[in-house]
Each structure stands twice: as structure tokens, then as C-alpha cells.
Amino acid sequence: MTTEANGRRPVDQSTELVRPIPEFDGVHDIWPRGKRLEAVRDAATRYRERFLAQGQVKAIKSFDIAAAPYPARFAFQGYSVNINPMITIINRMFVIQFEGFDGKLKTLVWEPTVAAGSAEAPFYHSLQEFSQKLKAEKLFVKYYNDPDTVLPRLGLRNEDVDYISFDHLHVQDVRMIMGSDEVIEGETEPREPLFPNAKLLVHRRELGTFESMHPMQWAWYVDGGMNGVPQDRLEIFDGDVELGVGVSLLWTPGHTDGNHSLVVNTPDGVWVSSENGMAADSWQPELSKIPGVKQQASFYGREVVLNGNTLEDSLDQYDSMVKEKTMASRSPRDSRWLQIIPSSECAPWKRQWPVVPTHSHGGLDYGTIVVPERASR
Template sequence: MSSSDSAALRPIPEFDGVHQIWPRGKRLEAIRDAASTYRERFLNQGQVRAVKSVDIAAAPYPARFAFQGYSVNVNPFISIINRMFVIQFDGFDGTLKTLVWEPTVAAGSAEAPFYDKLQRFARRLGLESAFVDYYNDPDQVLPRLGLTNADVDYISFDHLHVQDLRMILGSSEPIDGESAPRQPLFPNAKLLVHRKELGTFDAMHPMQWAWYVEDGMRGVPEDRLEVFDGDVELGVGVSLLWTPGHTDGNHSLVVNTPDGVWVSSENGMAADSWQPELSRIPGVRRTAAFYGREVVLNANTLEDSLDQYDSMVKEKTLASPSPRNPQWRQVIPSSECANRKRQWPVVPTYSHGGLDYGTITVPARPTTVPGTAPEPG
């Protein structure tokens, strides 16, 4: 399904054709201009009803990837904290919608070749628990907010690295080692996924292999997928922007709140990534200035580093200045470099923390009398 085939999604015309402009310097400026133009229209459309973020888990990550090799590292590994967001907004059909962004299941992430090999190595050294911390299970977050998992309309990830979608969307066949097919965590939710990201599973390139879960989409029902192209709006105050580079089908969450626009992305690992000129991480500011670069990439997979650079400029152009500290733009990493003493000096110069706006609303649910069918409509 393309974005134009879905009544739920609207394409964003401001970005039409900008990713095809040549030469590359002109493409970057066209993307920046389009993001600035769209930002004004997006701000005037209205705000989401509520946004809540929850930390899911912390996992090890090579420090040399986190800031494109610019940082001076004492410890070869840092910890990154995976966040899940619950967003409620008015759909274009006038009904309340609930989106869960980044509901990572840690057991699925461990199946990705990179983490599988890392865990085996750590197990041999007796260090398996040194890096990994578990905070919350995605399927237990909604009840604490007054919702059920059946209330979720959409789920999405900025890309599908380290995701076993069978554990989230359910499967028609058992996962290896299990006796029965998985049931979905969110029984009524569809996965919003960019067509290029989904297509990666059809033919994996060796440069992509280490970070994707093999067979992570096998047996996932096709009717659980809402596939889109390019940049799309989901409803009032919430959009998914195509931000290719880290992966071909990478996309970023954009929400409008009482504090302005927030962008969530894994293109960078900390606020420093989008504003290296403010960074106090040794090496980051100086190296970025030496090369004349205004962003610093999360560089574990460079499917296209120029595209990723352009995408980060797109993100920071959309994001509003923070009311708490106006020199920082409101870009919040979906996986953020943790602030831990053991990984000093690679600690964020500034962290926005979590997001907490509005009040989560329990959607109207059909009432039933035992032995009868639900009322139509």
C-alpha cells in the first residue's frame, strides 16, 4: 500500500522530489528549505493530545559508532537507552488514535547477529550482565497509563534494526525453539513501515546483515502492515518523515506539543549529534569543525552517509528550541547515549530526558452483554 492508498495517511507535498535533486550540495539545501517550509504549516495544524515516554532497556554499543569515530574513548563500549513513546492524537477522520513508537522487545533484539555474537562473547567472559539493564516490558506499559494493549491503533519504529516483528505483530508459524505461533502484543495495531525498510528483508546486503533479525518478518500477517512511501502525516500534530541514510527506509517521528516540535530519531546518539558545536565530549566538536560538518552521524551502518547527514539536517530544522535551554533543539534520540561514569568521557553534554505532555484518554470501547454480539459501529 502506498501512502496515497491509505485514508489514514497524508503525503507531505513540501518534500516532493527533494531527495532526487543533484548535485548533492543543492539537495541538502533543498531539504533544509523544504523542512523550514513544512515546519510552519505543521505548527499551525495543531498539537497532539498526549505524549508519554518510557525507558525500555539499556544495551551495549560500540563507542566508535556512536559519534562517527569523532569521540575520544577510554571504554570501547557505551550504553544506549531504548525509549518507547505513547502518542495520542486526532486522526484525520476525527477519531482518537493511539500510536506506540519503538516498542522494542529485548528478547528479539538479542537475536540480531551483532548482539547474538556480543552476548556469546560476554557469556564466555562472565560479563553478560555488565551492560544490559531491563526497565520495562513494552506490553506492560499501556495498562499503567490506563489503556489496554488492544487500544493501540499503530506501532512503528524508525527502522527495523534488532527487531523481531513476530514477537510484536504475531506470526502464523512458531519462532524457532517455540511450540506455537506468537500472538500479537497489540492485537488491533498495524505496523507503519516505509516500503524501502520492509523491502530490506527480501534481499539483505552484507553491509546490512549484522543488525537485522533473520526471519524477523517470517509469518507476520500482511494485513498487520501499513506500508508507506516518502513523508506522511498521521493526524493532527504527528508525522513520519522519511530520513534515509542510516537505513534506506529510515523514518523519524515528529510531534507538535505545547513546547513546540519534537523529533525522535536514531540518526544520532545524543543532542551533541545534531549540534556538535555545543558538545563537550572530547573530539566531537573539534573534529566536526575541522571537517566543516554541522551534524555527527550514528555510524554503525552507513547505507548512505550523505543521505543520513541530510536527514539529520532535516530533523534539526523541524525541531523547536527547548524552552528549558533554548540553545538546544528538541531532537530526542530513540536510543540515547547513557550518562554513566564508567563510559566517561563519552557522556551527553545535554539530555532532554523523557517526554510527558497531556493526559492519556481511554478510547470509547464497545459494550457487550454476555452472550450477545457487540453493537454495530
């Protein structure tokens, strides 16, 4: 595969699994940085118009997976006034059905986090040991659903999934989801995949992080989390890509090098799912009632507030959040708020007051999930 002049390797379209989005070509290379931000905003405006015209997804359902502790100082870039040092974030999983470029029904599972794998990321491993010493584990973690049990409740088999993806691979042990040819430490045989026929859609730069981890990245990635994952289970892409009618993955670097965000078109317009922010407040701080968030954003003249646990590139993350909010539609339930739903959202629990989201969209529930055979008939 050749390399383009802008340094990006083009996506191999021979399988028609994904298609590149030309509106964003070269925008991340523009200099100086102020001009790059406006180029990102302009490209998102142009792409949004074309994206809306292409059609809607067939169905999308969201499910809470687990609630986990998170340092309050990270959640809103240090802007919030915190009484408690820790808040709780709730991880979400989405099941999306859409028409692929081959005209066939496709099923994508977005963010199927396996909590046991996440616990092995250095940050959470250390936190778990601390909570065990205090005998307070139940205060830190709550489990709602296991990813492999969700689809049967929708009438699907796990074998029906075509793709899975994560916005990035922080705290993900990919072996526990995609399977591995190697034996995970403490186990007796190689792991079988949760979704046997699915490919992992992963950005090339996110995958590259596992090849050589920087100290600023180390605490959030599971050591060896990609070891033994079969290469043919991966669909590696660059930049921004479309998966089919009404669903795209937009490259949103900054939080991590290969971060990408889910964008879907629904009867209520465009929704974006991302972990660049921790609540609706993150993309619209001017509406926030969390003490400090609105005031600090206004003082610095900033229109978004970052999820700041890594800050691999805060300027890129800022641009990416502008890209997301430019794509999103306004909610028909409350037109003040854009339809951006965090993949890990700050919980609205009183015990973490005053760091409580000003607004939460709740889950997504559009259309009817069907088995592929029924759809073809």
C-alpha cells in the first residue's frame, strides 16, 4: 500500500468494509494551529450536510456495562470544584444495525468493555488494591451487564456481529474480546473471542501505541492487551471512515493518537459518542451548573472542556471536540443541548456532589434489532 503526500496511508477499499471521508483530507496537517481548528470546523460542517443526506441507521440500542471510579480532577480538565476526589463514570455499549456498502445488513457493537480486563490497566489495578485494603470495593465498582449477554436479549447471537470498535483502547484487554492465540497469564488455554465472526475496527495509530508505549500513556493501557490477537481479526484504518448508511467513525485525535468517535444518523438527527468529554457540560460549558466549569471556560475563552487524564495532545483534543459538536444535532427534547453522548459518562449521583452533570441524554433506543436472516427474507 502506498503512502499519500500528506503522510496518511489510504484505506484499502477492495473489501468495501470502510470508505474514507474526503472532506477531512489534510485538515490535521494545517499550520498554524488556529487555522487548523477552523479547517476542522469547516470540514465537519461540509461533511455533516452530506452525511445527513445519505440516510439513517436501521437501529441503535445502548446498554450500561459498568460503573467505575475516576479522579474528579481529570473529568473536567481541573475546572470543577471538587469536594470528593473521585467521581464515578458509567461505561456504555451500543448495538447498531445499518446497511453496508454491499447492501447487506451489518451489526456493529461499540464499546463492549470487559470489566475484568479493564481492572488490569495499571491505574485501575493500583486503585483496586487500594480499595481492597480499605475493604471498600463495592463503593468503587458496580456491574450492570456483561457484553456477551446483551445480544441474546435482543434476539441475536454473538456470531451475528460483523464489527466491534472502541473510541480508543484505554483499559481494554483486547484478548478478552477478540480472542488470542496465546494463553493469558493465570489462564490455562487461549481465549476464544466473544464475537466469533466480528472484526475489530481500529485506527492504525491506536494500534501502534501497543508497539511502543510512552510513559505518559502507560497507566491507562493493559500490558500485553493485544498479544496473540489474530491479525485477520483486525480491520485497520486511517483517518476518518464511513462504515455504511448512517454510521461513520471520525478520527478525533488528542485524548489518544488513534482516538475516533462514533457518528450515527437517527430519526432525531445526528448523535456522536465520544470519551473526549465526561458529560454534556464538556461540549457546552456555557450551560454547565457544575461549579467552576462555566467560569473557567469563560475566563480562558474556550468552547469545550477536555477529559484530561492523559492529554497526549490537548490542542488536538480540543479541535476534535469542536469537530464532534459541529457534527451533532440539537436534541428535540431540549434544543439547548447537542446530541453528544459520552461513551463513559459522569454519573448523576448525589454522593459526588457538586460534580453532577447539568444534563444527561440517558440511553439511545431507535428502531428494531433484527437477525440478519430475517432481514434478508
